[in-house]
Amino acid sequence: MAAPGENLKINGDRLWDSLMEMAKIGPGVAGGNNRQTLTDEDAEGRALFQKWCEAAGMSMGLDQMGNMFARREGTDPDALPVYVGSHLDTQPTGGKYDGVLGVLGGLEIIRSLNDLGIKTKHPIVVTNWTNEEGTRYAPAMLASGVFAGIHTQDWAYEREDADGKSFGSELERIGWRGEEEVGARKMHAFFELHIEQGPILEAEGKEIGVVTHGQGLSWTQVTVTGKDSHTGSTPMPMRRNAGLGMARILELVDEIAWSHKPHAVGAAGHIDVYPNSRNVIPGKVVFTVDFRSPDLAVIEDMEQRLAEGAAQICGEMGLHVEFEKVGGFDPVTFDEDCVKAVRNAAERLGYSHRDLISGAGHDACWINRVAPTAMVMCPCVDGLSHNEAEEISQDWATAGANVLFHAVVETAEIVA
Ligand code: HGY
Ligand code: MN
Ligand code: MN
Numbered sequence: 001m002a003a004p005g006e007n008l009k010i011n012g013d014r015l016w017d018s019l020m021e022m023a024k025i026g027p028g029v030a031g032g033n034n035r036q037t038l039t040d041e042d043a044e045g046r047a048l049f050q051k052w053c054e055a056a057g058m059s060m061g062l063d064q065m066g067n068m069f070a071r072r073e074g075t076d077p078d079a080l081p082v083y084v085g086s087h088l089d090t091q092p093t094g095g096k097y098d099g100v101l102g103v104l105g106g107l108e109i110i111r112s113l114n115d116l117g118i119k120t121k122h123p124i125v126v127t128n129w130t131n132e133e134g135t136r137y138a139p140a141m142l143a144s145g146v147f148a149g150i151h152t153q154d155w156a157y158e159r160e161d162a163d164g165k166s167f168g169s170e171l172e173r174i175g176w177r178g179e180e181e182v183g184a185r186k187m188h189a190f191f192e193l194h195i196e197q198g199p200i201l202e203a204e205g206k207e208i209g210v211v212t213h214g215q216g217l218s219w220t221q222v223t224v225t226g227k228d229s230h231t232g233s234t235p236m237p238m239r240r241n242a243g244l245g246m247a248r249i250l251e252l253v254d255e256i257a258w259s260h261k262p263h264a265v266g267a268a269g270h271i272d273v274y275p276n277s278r279n280v281i282p283g284k285v286v287f288t289v290d291f292r293s294p295d296l297a298v299i300e301d302m303e304q305r306l307a308e309g310a311a312q313i314c315g316e317m318g319l320h321v322e323f324e325k326v327g328g329f330d331p332v333t334f335d336e337d338c339v340k341a342v343r344n345a346a347e348r349l350g351y352s353h354r355d356l357i358s359g360a361g362h363d364a365c366w367i368n369r370v371a372p373t374a375m376v377m378c379p380c381v382d383g384l385s386h387n388e389a390e391e392i393s394q395d396w397a398t399a400g401a402n403v404l405f406h407a408v409v410e411t412a413e414i415v416a
Contacts, residue, residue, distance in 0.1 A: 008112070010405050012398030015108040019397065022048060022088070022104060023096040032388025033096055037089035037131040038066075038170035045088045046176055049103065049128060056110045058126070061185075062178025064153060065143035066130040066171050069185065072110050074123040075415045080188035082120075082412040083371070084109065084404065085127030087363060091135055095390020097195050097380065097397070103128050105193040105401040109408055120412035122188050129363040130171070136161045138288070139219060139327030144363035147183045148370045150329075162272075187371035189338055189411045192364040193404040194375060195392055199383025200356065207399045208346040209356035209377030212339055214365045215263070215294040218303055219327030221286065222249065222310060225320040228275060228283030243273060243282035245319045252309045253289050256302050264293040265359075266302060294331050294357050332358075332365045338374030338411070345406030351399050360385070376403045 025045045026035030035041040046068065050060050053070035061069035071081065086102025106126035113120070129147075134140025137159040145151045157168030171177045196202075201209050226240030250268055257266030270288040291302040307323055314321040346353040356377055358365075364375050378400035381391040 008116070008402075008405050008409060010108045010112045010398065010401045011115070012394055012401070014111065015104060015397060015401055016394045018052065018104045018107065019096060019100060022100055026090065028093055028388045030093070030388040032390060033090040033094045034092050035088065035090045035094070036092060036136045037133065038136065038167065038174055040174065042089055043174040043176060046128065049088060049107070052107055053126065056107065056114060058110060061180055062176065063147070063180035063182045064178060065146050065156065065182045066176040066178065067143050067147060067182065068128040070107070070126040072113070072124045074120050074412065076121045077123070079122040080186050081123040081125045082408055083125045083127050083187045083190040083367075084192070084408050085129065085363075086192050086194055087129045087132030089131055089133050091133055091386050093386070093388050094133070095385055095388060097390060097392050098197065098385050099132055099194070101195060101378070101392070101397060101400065102193040105397070105404050108401050109405045112405065113409070118409070119415045120409060121415050122412040124408060124412050131167070132363050134327060137167045140217075140361050141363050141366050142167070143182075144366040148366040149183060150366055150369070153182055183370070187367070189335070190364060190367045190371045190373045191338065191342075191404055191408050191411075192362055192373075192375045193400050194362055194377055195380040195385060195390070196356070196377045196383065197380060197385035198359045201354070201377065201379035202381065202383060204354060205352065206354045207351040207378070207396065208353035208403050210339060210343045210346060210353055211358050211375035211377055212334060212355045213294060214332035214334070214358040214362065215292050216296055216299050216331040217328055217361050218291040218299050219325070220289045220291075220303065220306060221324045221326045222246075222289060223322045223324075224249070224285045224314060226281070226283050226318070229281045231279045231281055234281060239281055240283075240318050241281050242285045242319055245314055245317050245321070246271070246285040246287055248313045249310045252313065253306060256305050256309070257291065260293060260298045260302065263295070264291070264298050264302065266291045288326060292359070296330050329361065329365055332368055334364070334368055334374045335372035338372050338407070341407040341410050342374050342376050342403060345403045345410070348406060349399075349402055351403065374407070376400055376407065
């Protein structure tokens with residue numbers, strides 16, 4: 001006798017069509033997406049998501065950080081809802097699936113429950129978290145961080161982008177600032193489907209990643225100050241070259257990360273050079289060092305060695321250096337029961353799977369602080385992400401969404 005919901009399956013074609021439809025909003029220049037948070041493109045993507053949710057019979061809630069909550073009623077209105085979702089914002093040269101698969105995978109669960117006429121005891125809420133990427137406004141996972149009580153809303157509203165536009169003013173401008181108090185919602189559990197953004201699942205031929213942990217993250221903004229001067233007429237001994245200082249510090253960052261192989265990673269993705277003129281020696285460079293590891297002690301060691309090593313490099317070069325911690329979270333251990341629901345679902349559905357530590361940060365990493373949380377991952381081609389060439393197969397998307405479906409519905413308890 002099949003267990004309740006044994007053969008629950010989502011409609012993979014419909015999910016894929018929705019992914020391709022959403023990908024038309026905020027297109028990149030090489031087949032991916034540039035739908036950065038709080039831009040007009042983000043607003044357009046939100047409106048499409050809301051339209052789809054309402055067409056699926058859900059009611060939309062919106063909080064003061066612009067987090068979206070589409071609710072499907074359960075038979076017990078007092079039961080805490082099961083939340084499922086991710087983010088619709090993308091990197092400037094992002095892919096079509098990072099975050100979006102998790103939001104539209106949640107919507108597909110609702111569409112499939114409607115098709116099957118299935119009710120659950122607990123309501124189910126599909127969520128779009130604002131500004132997961134942290135590119136336009138640092139840090140990453142900003143709105144889920146406010147929801148989880150990590151950041152204050154005022155601090156978040158004051159974050160500024162490269163043009164000096166604040167988060168609060170841009171959220172107001174695009175018309176997606178809700179009235180709901182952020183974090184007032186209580187959750188029975190939270191599940192997030194996400195592409196792996198790394199090479200392990202594809203390399204091992206596994207369809208599903210059962211995410212047991214998330215590695216920790218540290219973002220240190222480094223400002224190196226030297227002296228603008230002529231690249232032609234300034235004798236070498238007189239130069240105070242902030243660009244060269246940064247180069248030597250980035251060599252050090254690479255060395256520090258390698259010293260903690262095989263798990264630790266380190267690099268700088270954000271670099272601003274001033275005045276960035278071909279014939280002026282950079283007088284100032286601002287860059288963000290991104291260190292990650294599953295081990296908190298390793299992260300702390302890397303931060304310490306960066307501070308000491310960079311100070312020494314700049315001291316020897318007559319440069320000034322300042323550090324500011326602009327983002328970070330400790331390694332995450334997801335909820336055992338939710339992880340078990342994911343693993344059992346993969347087994348029940350017959351998908352090849354393996355336990356996995358998430359290399360990237362996700363909203364689930366913060367929500368795990370306030371509700372039992374777990375993640376489902378699917379492979380991506382060559383492990384590539386944060387690149388417009390990010391690609392997955394429809395089968396992988398379908399498998400991930402089916403596992404998400406079973407984990408969510410098992411936790412929300414099928415009634416009829
Ligand atoms: O930075 C991260 O890991 C995520 O993609 N925001
Ligand atoms: Mn993501
Ligand atoms: Mn991302």
